Amino acid sequence: MKRKEFLKTTGAFVAGSMVVPLVSCEDKPTEVRKNWAGNYQYKAKNLLEPKTTEELQGLVRKLSSQKALGSKHCFNNIADSPENQISTKNFNKVLGIDEEAMTVTVESGARYGEFAPELHQKGFALHNLASLPHISVAGAAATATHGSGVGNGNLASAVKGLELVDGNGQLVKLKEGDPDFYGAVVGLGALGIVTKVTLAIEKTFDVRQDVFQDLPLASLEKDFEAIMSAGYSVSLFTDWQNQVVSQVWIKRRMDEEITDACVEFYGATAATNNLHPITRLSAENCTEQMGKPGPWYDRLPHFKMGFTPSSGEELQSEFFVPMENAVDAILALEKKRELIFPQLMITEIRTIAADELWMSTAYRQPSVAIHFTWKQNWPEVSKLLPMIEAELSPFGVRPHWGKLFTVAPETLHDRYPKYQSFLELVKKYDPEGKFRNEYLDLNVYQA
Template sequence: MSTAAISNWSGSRTLAGTFLAPTALDDAAEAVARSTHVRVAGSRHSFNDVVDSAETLLSLEHLAYRHPRLAVPASGDAPPSSVEPQLDPTTGLVRVSAGTRYADLALYLHDRGRALPNFASLPHISIAGSVATATHGSGRGNPALSASLTSVELITADGSRRTLADDDPSFDGARVALGALGVVTAMTLRTVPAYDVAQSVYGPVPFGNVVDAFDEISGLGYSVSCFTTLRDDEFASIWVKRAGTELDGTWPAEVAGGPAMSEAFHPIPGVDPANATAQLGEPGPSWDRLPHFRADHMPSAGEEIQCEYLVPRPNAARALEAFRRLSEPLAGLVQVAEVRSIAADTAWMSPMYEQECLAFHFTLVRDTPRVAAALPHLEAAFGPLEGRPHWGKVTAADPARVRPLYPRRTDFLELALGLDPERKFSNDFVRRWVG
């Protein structure tokens, strides 16, 4: 086990807690049982204090599956685990260790003719951490990644094991659990038959054209993302990803006045597109097209801070105009901002609970004081539109404003207290936002 302090993925903050990375599940259970306070650090793609611990900060990276094509060294002294997922060929359900990255699981499934329904922008993130924070991809028909979950296996406060499954009436409380129910050691997910995706990139597109035709644009493919730097009154690029029978149709020559690009493009204008997934309408496996970034390269820009608000779709037009007005207060801070659609889901603590949302995502420079000073402008823009901050990103939102937007919050708190009455798995973040 390692006890060195660790930072998050982008180096923007140090995670609080004594870091432990056990090499066996029994060791993890023992660490939980002897600790008075435990949180879990996944792939460390959070930008706030969601995983911070007053005592033990546990990592299950040595117990994660690593596909041979993507094998990378784990931190600490132990070699990477090679524990394989378990795929049921009859039901298509796959059981996987919680710390496994989406990219590794996707390749495992691809080798067996299966796939996941959707991906986030980054395939480098751990499955359990992504599910716990309601991380999502894009697409009007695609809910958050937690919607594929059918069971979770936990280490509880005394070190014993427990499984929660979707035949339990309270399971929707476990889909997006913010780490508050226990240490998730394995999960079972629904899969679908393997499918191809192709993506074409269009731009630049005048900002007003996107506002006027957003419903049409967001319906152009299985997944659609609109990118802008907010430095000009335009979207630098619109990424249209098509799947299945959509691939049989003809690609449009332009989208909202933006022509199809003839060369590969990075979401951040001017950055080498080598780490971006293949474009130009070239079909390929879904795991290698739905994410924006390649699994074997550094994701995004690296040194960054992220913020995101999820706004109910009925407020889309006003949210897009509010987004447009952020150009001045965010000047010099935005590397790129992205607008996406996410379908409704049933997870109690999901921002998309029973409502389709637009995601306004900001990749900001890694300058903590300047970003902190700008965050109230984002809250002023999206807060009045019932914007919910992403659970893993920075925000200046007032928890007192946000808590009432989750109608099942008290049910979730009751579930957490039932499983963890001493609140071993809660932290300041959970108490602040949930109770």
């Protein structure tokens, strides 16, 4: 099936309000479920919520078709199933900190924003966080979700070990250095249901966040690498209008030698109050700015854990290009600004360090992410995505696995050197195809 046909027929977007009866392990009926943004309605008939690994193993052995469901932050059908979804909501505990190995082990459904404060209180930190702290650890790793920083790998790169239930119901433990580890971390939910994840940690640190407005596009073109290296984590926000980047968010570690932020940054001026990335929206939901230091977990994300992130009702797509091609890619898209702008809420541009994870969007290439937050208008957005992908195609673009894209499967496979190895790994861990769904049939299994 071609991808355009697939998007029309999968019901990948809200197509009505029919109530589908669902059951949990306790046989309790559940209302229709949608993802966080409300653009996707899950088609799985049953929802199960095991409380133990043993219970999960029993379900996997018994059921012929199933899929793990995490924090529901993906914008496509990667976490859906023809029959059964298995929620990881009860797998949410911190299992222990190994101070000698400098790791923390958490259950797969744990959300970064929920355990990060505890980690900080004990004197430790993660190297990076996504813009939203609301996402689950296993889901973030499985889709190579990222934070920002020229020297910072994505969230999956922090994984040092994982435990999963494979298609045979067996408990599999993998650690860094094992042959299958590098293919399993960004597993797209294809190998099994993850139960535990071990993450690298470091000594805790504070971060200050400074925001600048109206960075000239000419400055970005001339000094891109210097601008993106100006902090531990740097984000650019633009609506592609007026030849400017509307905001630059610079997050700097307080344990590194830094000076007070200046009032001017490559032609941009310092903000005089806290801002939302979408300037017209209130900054109430955003993490503290104006150079006020705070713990890593309360500055590296853009949004606070206790608040609705971003704008809420939206669509998202994101595309990764090699760092060396970033400026050319940005300028190519800038030429399409008048087509992009009517459906756009905001674009964010960030950097990610290279890693060795087979299906990571940053596999063996330092990358730049160009992220689009769209108005929730799929008919129009669906017309823009092929155009954007065509503009970025010369740069070997890789789309975010959990967001909206239309790249053809054969093209997608060509952009991952270890694709064939990953396909073999999937068939090894799920020989009967218990974790297959429409998403995997299209993007992984289809030749």
